[in-house]
Amino acid sequence: ANSGNRDKIGIVGSGLIGRSWAMLFAAAGYHVTLYDTESGQVESAKREIRLQMERLEKDKLLRGTLTADQQFELISGTSSLAECVKDAVYIQECVPERLDLKKVVFSELDKVTGSRTILASSTSTFLPSQFSDGLACKSRVVVAHPVNPPYYVPLVEIVPTPVTESWVVDTTQTIMTRIGQSPVTLKREIPGFALNRIQYAILNECWNLIEDGVLNVEDVDKVMSEGLGMRYAFLGPMETAHLNAEGMENYCERYCNSMYAVCQTMKPTPKFEGRLVKEISDQLSERTPIGELQARRAWRDSCLTKLATLKKEIAEN
Ligand code: NAI
Incomplete structure (x- = not known):
């Protein structure tokens, strides 16, 4: 600066x-x-x-x-x-x-x-x-x-x-x-801008996986924090795809059918209401009781601080 x-x-x-x-x-x-x-x-x-x-x-x-x-x-x-x-x-x-x-x-x-x-x-x-x-x-x-x-x-x-x-x-x-x-x-205004539109798409699928009993709350979060999130701190989903094949064109050729078929099985947008709200909330509170949210936020911020420092180091080298 x-x-x-x-x-x-x-x-x-x-x-x-x-x-x-x-x-x-x-x-x-x-x-x-x-x-x-x-x-x-x-x-x-x-x-x-x-x-x-x-x-x-x-x-x-x-x-x-x-x-x-x-x-x-x-x-x-x-x-x-x-x-x-x-x-x-x-x-x-x-x-x-x-x-x-x-x-x-x-x-x-x-x-x-x-x-x-x-x-x-x-x-x-x-x-x-x-x-x-x-x-x-x-x-x-x-x-x-x-x-x-x-x-x-x-x-x-x-x-x-x-x-x-x-x-x-x-x-x-x-x-x-x-x-x-x-x-x-953004070239034009659109509800949710970009970040929340992407965040909500992720939240929808996480919710549906829990609702269908495929994963519990902890494991859904792990898919992000131990999996996708590891990459996403450095490259987005587009470049991830580019690297996961011999470039993006090759990625689409290879995976378009299977990707489309998987996405066809995705359920409509959940309403984030009903019995599942309490169930998810209870599972989350077991790990982080409401009274400990502030401490957990401080922990999150300290993790983000370290990540920001690491990213800066990488950019400078
Ligand atoms: P806040 O409640 O912490 O602060 C709002 C402040 O505005 C208060 O100090 C209040 O006294 C003051 N205020 C109320 N009426 C006012 C007026 N007419 N003129 C001047 N000041 C007035 O809220 P926070 O979290 O800082 O959010 C502010 C904005 O930032 C919101 O639009 C929120 O959506 C946005 N935002 C918040 C994020 C968050 O994580 N908290 C993240 C990204 C955006």
Whole structure:
């Protein structure tokens, strides 16, 4: 990441994701202003960011070339939306996932931002046109959807509305790359974007395998964590196929019939309701009781940290 940026980023909503974004932008040298409507949120965000940065620095995991102190100094807070967006080149909206709220926030942003400010939403489920329709700023709106925890998972899905101008998409891509994330840009908005569409396809089949009594919950998860997931951290399903034969054309020639035949036996989309919900939930809770979710999340994040470090090492060698 370069440390020469002096551009300003505004963060609207200082919860879990707003805090992560603030750290990513500051690591690349951007000035960041955090805003929230809830009193105390901005201050608690800053306190937590400071602690996290110090911990990361101690563990030699802090991003960028600036020290934790220098990065923290780039972050300020405000309870005024106008102050948050003033002179900002890019706004990252991170308010709770409610359509009515997103609409209100974007209509407020419409009033207080100029024609050169990008308005990006962190939404994981709403199409950008759903909360920008009818607003003058619509051509400056995109989704920039992170994956939790963004500090260790670099993918960002950029999703334009049908009228988003190309400079908005291009600049968002550039900013995401500059902060060390890996953007992909969808050509058009589509429910679930790409990550969740793929995630749901996997979840559907896992659910059906459990429902049909082929595998239990633990073993379904093992198929991913000990099998497919091992590859997918480094190459996607397309390149996996390319390598699993003498190239993709050969893969399709060899496997198209058997693949199609298997897929014909797949069941319709499950509804994720009924008795199986409790059964799956009970099996999961046996391994990780609800009271221990936080500890297990910390373990997951530490695994992802190590994986991110490994991937970085591999990329550099
Ligand atoms: P959160 O609940 O942790 O934080 C939301 C913050 O927004 C709170 O501090 C709240 O006080 C503040 N807020 C509420 N109304 C506001 C307003 N009108 N103006 C400014 N601030 C306001 O939520 P979280 O998890 O950070 O999610 C934020 C967004 O990020 C959501 O759209 C969510 O779908 C998306 N996202 C979340 C991920 C996750 O794993 N938590 C992953 C990817 C995206």
